Amino acid sequence: MSEWIAVFKRGLLIDNPLTVLMIGLCATLAVSTKVEGALFMGLAVIFVMTASSVLISTMRRFVPELVRIPVFIVVIASFVTIVDLTMHAFLPDIYTFLGVWIPLIVVNCLILGRAEAFAYHNPPRLVSADGLGMGLGFAVVIVVLAFIREFVGSGEIVFMGTRLIAMPSWYRGPGVVMLFPGAFLVFGFLVAAMTALNRRLAARKVEPIPGCTLDEGGPS
Amino acid sequence: MDRVASTPAKMVLAVLVTCAVSATALTLTYEMTRGRIAEQQRAAEERALKSVLSSAEEFEALDDGLLEDAQEAAGEVQVFGLWVGRDATGGPQGFAVRCAPRGYGGPMQLVVGLDRDGKVSGVSIITQNETPGLGTKIMTDAWFLEQFVGWDGTSIDTASKEFDSISGATKSAVGVRKGVIVAGHVYADVLAGIEVPEGGGGQ
Numbered sequence: 001m002s003e004w005i006a007v008f009k010r011g012l013l014i015d016n017p018l019t020v021l022m023i024g025l026c027a028t029l030a031v032s033t034k035v036e037g038a039l040f041m042g043l044a045v046i047f048v049m050t051a052s053s054v055l056i057s058t059m060r061r062f063v064p065e066l067v068r069i070p071v072f073i074v075v076i077a078s079f080v081t082i083v084d085l086t087m088h089a090f091l092p093d094i095y096t097f098l099g100v101w102i103p104l105i106v107v108n109c110l111i112l113g114r115a116e117a118f119a120y121h122n123p124p125r126l127v128s129a130d131g132l133g134m135g136l137g138f139a140v141v142i143v144v145l146a147f148i149r150e151f152v153g154s155g156e157i158v159f160m161g162t163r164l165i166a167m168p169s170w171y172r173g174p175g176v177v178m179l180f181p182g183a184f185l186v187f188g189f190l191v192a193a194m195t196a197l198n199r200r201l202a203a204r205k206v207e208p209i210p211g212c213t214l215d216e217g218g219p220s
Numbered sequence: 221m222d223r224v225a226s227t228p229a230k231m232v233l234a235v236l237v238t239c240a241v242s243a244t245a246l247t248l249t250y251e252m253t254r255g256r257i258a259e260q261q262r263a264a265e266e267r268a269l270k271s272v273l274s275s276a277e278e279f280e281a282l283d284d285g286l287l288e289d290a291q292e293a294a295g296e297v298q299v300f301g302l303w304v305g306r307d308a309t310g311g312p313q314g315f316a317v318r319c320a321p322r323g324y325g326g327p328m329q330l331v332v333g334l335d336r337d338g339k340v341s342g343v344s345i346i347t348q349n350e351t352p353g354l355g356t357k358i359m360t361d362a363w364f365l366e367q368f369v370g371w372d373g374t375s376i377d378t379a380s381k382e383f384d385s386i387s388g389a390t391k392s393a394v395g396v397r398k399g400v401i402v403a404g405h406v407y408a409d410v411l412a413g414i415e416v417p418e419g420g421g422g423q
Contacts, residue, residue: 033351063234064226071238078242082249089253092260096347099326175354175388 004129011133013201017110018141019194024110027101028142029183036159037097038146040087042139044102048079049111049138050131053119057127060120072115077106110138141190148186153177264346265331269303269316272333272342276305276313286410290317293409294402297321300329302406304416312416314341317403323358323395325349330396332403338373338412343400348392355392364393368400374412376404 017023024045031041052075056063063071084102087095095102105111114134119127150157153173156166167173176182224230269279282302290299301318314335320327328348333341343365350356358364364386371379380401385393 059238061223063238064224064231066226067231067235070235074235074238074242078245081246085249085253085257089256089260092264096349099349178351178354 004126007126007129008133011130011135011137012140013137014198015134016137016141016194017134018138019191020198021110021113022191023113024108024138025187027104027108028138028145029180029187031098031101032142032146032183033149033153033178034097035143035146035150035157037094038142039139040091040094041098041101042135042142044080044083044087044098045105045108045110045138046132046135048076048083048105049114049135050128052076052079052111053114053127053131054124056115056119057122057124063120068116068120072112072120073106076111076115080105110134141194145183145186145190148190149177149182152186153182265301265318268318268331268344268346269305269333271344272331273305273314273316273335274342275307275335277308278306279303279316280306282414286414289410290406293405294319295405297398297402298327299402299406302411305333312336315407315411317406317411318346319399319402319406321395321399321402323348323350324355324389324391325351328392328395328399330399332368332400334373334403334407334411338404338407340368340371340373340400340403343368343396345396350389350392355389357386357389358392358396361386365396368397371400371404373404373407376401376408379404 011017015021018025018028027041032038052072055075056072059071080103083105084095087098087102114130118130122130147157151165151167153175155171155173157164174182177186224234266279270276273279280303282304287299287302290302297319299317299319301316303316305313305316307313314333316331316333318329318331320329322328326349328350329346331344331346333343335341345359345365348356348359350358364384367382367384371382380397383397385397
């Protein structure tokens, strides 16, 4: 169990997919203008990430090495399409907001990268920890990023049609925060904060991480 | 690790089985969500139609021949639908045009309502992908869509000179204006000339 938790925590902190590995950034910068949209994007990624990694891990002995990539893609694309159709049917407003970024989860290198580096070589139990941890690490960062951008840029947070908090009415936010350059700026500060946090954690004793026999490299 | 070898037969089998399972799962999901998705889209369109031509109770889609003529009048902006709106007794109240001019974040789906004389009676945005907080002011600033009400479809190029844009959202605002101009052209070139039957109590 401690092994499971160690793998799970890694996705959240030391190997956070967004602020440390820096993969899957494209969708993150694009949809982090609204907390509502970012939250559902995060949930979609957690689901696709966990479900596809566990399935790939379960069938890893029956998938010959040479055709593993096509099989991964089919598995991931199927889960993404399921999310896409379900969101379209039940959350039409959020589906419209996320637009093309839902189908684009298929090519998010975070998911394919974890399938290749971790899920294909480890048992489903550990893989579920990795999928959930990485997915949650992604979701938390994208929601925090969206919170800062929506609050600073538009002066209020609107969630499912209700206004949660708002700046005083005289407040006029810097519009650039809502645009792509603003996304990079805010993201840069987040990376700095996260690096500082990870440094502090690393100063304490870190136990070796199970399941990591391979050097998993940096961004793919 | 004791993984199956990459022989041609096993590779084909692995991919085939994966694809078959995936296709089955997707068919099931599609069947389960299809009805709701169609319903959502119909409901959104219906709401938009009602809001742009409030005097009408029912909307009857015009036939495809007219839609082709309308597309010709609209030029590069795509026209997706034409309706005639009728009140409870079946009397024609005006028209609605659905088109998709380009905004900042791709095409925006608009419905423009025109009364029988070709005056714009309302504009509604069904879907858009504009920058939240900036481009979305075309929806959240109420005065913006209201300014189009009353524009004369038969002389839309003159009417559209009286246009207030939104600073910081020029491309989105001008996109909506383009949609209204297109609807005016469609009215002037196509809708104004057709005979609308008085109708026998809404069909």
